[in-house]
Amino acid sequence: MTGPLLAIESSCDDTACALLAPDGAVLAESVLTQTGHAALGGVVPEIAARAHLAALPGLIEATLAQAGVTLENVSAFAASTGPGLIGGLIVGSTLAKGLALARGKPFIAVNHIEAHALTPRLPRRTADNAPSGSAPSGSLAFPYLVLLVSGGHCQCVAVEGIGRYRRLGGTIDDAAGEAFDKVAKLLGLGWPGGPALERLAMEGDPRAYALPRPLMGRPGCDFSFSGLKTAVARLVAPYGNAALPRRAAADIAASFQLCVADLMADRARNALALLPDATALVVAGGVAANATLRARLEAVAAEHALPFVAPPLRLCTDNAVMVGWAALETLRARAEAGLGPPDDIAVAPRPRW
Ligand code: KG4
Ligand code: ZN
Numbered sequence: 001m002t003g004p005l006l007a008i009e010s011s012c013d014d015t016a017c018a019l020l021a022p023d024g025a026v027l028a029e030s031v032l033t034q035t036g037h038a039a040l041g042g043v044v045p046e047i048a049a050r051a052h053l054a055a056l057p058g059l060i061e062a063t064l065a066q067a068g069v070t071l072e073n074v075s076a077f078a079a080s081t082g083p084g085l086i087g088g089l090i091v092g093s094t095l096a097k098g099l100a101l102a103r104g105k106p107f108i109a110v111n112h113i114e115a116h117a118l119t120p121r122l123p124r125r126t127a128d129n130a131p132s133g134s135a136p137s138g139s140l141a142f143p144y145l146v147l148l149v150s151g152g153h154c155q156c157v158a159v160e161g162i163g164r165y166r167r168l169g170g171t172i173d174d175a176a177g178e179a180f181d182k183v184a185k186l187l188g189l190g191w192p193g194g195p196a197l198e199r200l201a202m203e204g205d206p207r208a209y210a211l212p213r214p215l216m217g218r219p220g221c222d223f224s225f226s227g228l229k230t231a232v233a234r235l236v237a238p239y240g241n242a243a244l245p246r247r248a249a250a251d252i253a254a255s256f257q258l259c260v261a262d263l264m265a266d267r268a269r270n271a272l273a274l275l276p277d278a279t280a281l282v283v284a285g286g287v288a289a290n291a292t293l294r295a296r297l298e299a300v301a302a303e304h305a306l307p308f309v310a311p312p313l314r315l316c317t318d319n320a321v322m323v324g325w326a327a328l329e330t331l332r333a334r335a336e337a338g339l340g341p342p343d344d345i346a347v348a349p350r351p352r353w
Contacts, residue, residue: 001331001341003075004067006060006099007324010052010092011084011112012152013043016320017056017063022075024123024328028066029321030059031314038191042181043151049087056095071099076341078327081109082353084152089349097345106341108327111353112318115326117146117159119316120282120309122325140309141279145271147264147297150285150317151177151192156221156271158278162333168271169221176260176287179225183256186229186236187249197253198290204250206258206292209235213263221271223263232256261296268300282309288316 001022009016018029034051037043064071079096082089093109100107121140143160145168154177155170174182177194184193189200211231214224235252236244244252272278281301287293288310301308315321331341 001075003073004069005076005078005108005324005327006063006071006074006096007077007110007320007327008056008060008079008092008096009112009115009318009320009323010056010088011080011082012088012318013037013048013051014318015052015055015059016318016323017059018320018324019063019067019069019074020321020324020328022328024325026321026324027069028063029319030063030066031319032059041185041191043085045085045087048085049091052088052091056091060095072103074099074103074105076100076106076108076327076331078108078110078323080112080115080323081344081347082111082350084112084349084351086349086351089351093347093349101345107344108330108342109344109347110323110326110330112323113148113153113155113157114163114165115322116148116150116153116284117157117165118162118326118329119284119311119322120144120146120280121329122311122315122321140282143275143278144280144282144309145268145275145278146282146284147268147271148285149176149264149283149287149293151175151181151287153285154178154223156267158271158275162329168274169223169267171223171225173224173226174229176223176225176264177285179229179260180287180290182229183232183253186232187253188244192286194287194290198257198292200250201253201257201292202250203246204252204254206254208251209255211255211259213259213266216263216266219270221267221274223267225260225263228256228259228263257290257292261290261293264293265296265300268297269303272300272304272306278304278306280307280309282311284311284316286317289313
């Protein structure tokens with residue numbers, strides 16, 4: 001492949017497009033976060049799909065213009081084809097397939113989770129100018145452990161190679177971000193709740209309430225948050241419709257946040273025991289923005305003398321750079337095996353891939 005690759009992400013409420021050079025250098029990237037869902041208290045799939053449809057053509061044009069590249073110069077197209085909300089997946093992948101077919105270029109179907117999991121391998125200069133991330137990503141070697149924690153996903157994955165992923169555990173009820181959002185709602189905070197809850201928690205005492213820590217100390221790498229959410233609901237219930245005093249709300253927020261961080265650290269420890277040759281502990285997804293969680297996981301990595309890697313926030317949350325990078329990794333792995341680009345035009349979007 002000589003020209004850039006154009007990637008599209010539209011599996012949830014972020015509409016994103018990126019152009020990557022064959023070596024992974026990011027030539028341009030754009031993300032539009034759909035803000036309309038906030039007033040509705042969560043992502044409404046039909047509204048999200050229509051918004052992707054409305055936004056994508058302009059976003060693709062703007063991304064190409066940013067890099068001074070024309071569609072004719074694009075060598076390959078990629079899009080997330082699952083897991084995610086089916087409407088958005090259909091919009092993004094159909095558009096990318098159409099562009100590829102019309103120009104006789106390859107289309108690469110990307111698994112959204114795989115894209116999150118491979119992001120820490122992005123070339124260093126791509127991640128460098130980013131605002132946050134306790135360790136810049138570089139040429140991270142396989143195998144490594146990824147804790148993927150967002151509003152839609154919550155799982156522990158051993159990344160053993162391109163296309164070689166072992167799911168060590170996942171949530172048996174809510175995703176971590178979902179738990180943050182639900183507890184934030186109980187505390188009268190807006191949506192998405194994670195960032196607001198973290199801000200409020202700064203004023204609180206994390207030891208004020210002894211909340212249950214579901215599955216903690218038990219074997220395995222699964223997560224469970226619904227009991228924790230119920231415990232918070234019980235604390236809040238006596239106030240009825242009256243506003244929760246700020247002090248109590250802050251104490252609950254801080255206690256809940258520490259509880260989630262402890263649970264994650266416990267699961268990460270179990271996962272590392274299953275992956276003795278791990279080269280790093282990686283955290284990705286929107287919840288990876290949480291400083292208490294990062295600190296807990298950093299400590300677990302240190303116990304195992306492993307680097308702790310948190311990709312910069314713009315690459316942690318949903319974006320198209322990760323989709324493009326996963327496609328490039330797939331192309332490279334296939335080329336090494338003497339294979340050409342995959343023939344993915346007929347790959348149908350799969351919400352539960
Ligand atoms: O990865 P992301 O942007 O979107 C997907 O869900 O795929 O993650 C969003 C989730 C939301 O649930 C949000 O509340 C949570 O990440 N989040 C946080 C923080 N920032 C975002 N949770 C805890 N602490 C934060 N600072
Ligand atoms: Zn995601």
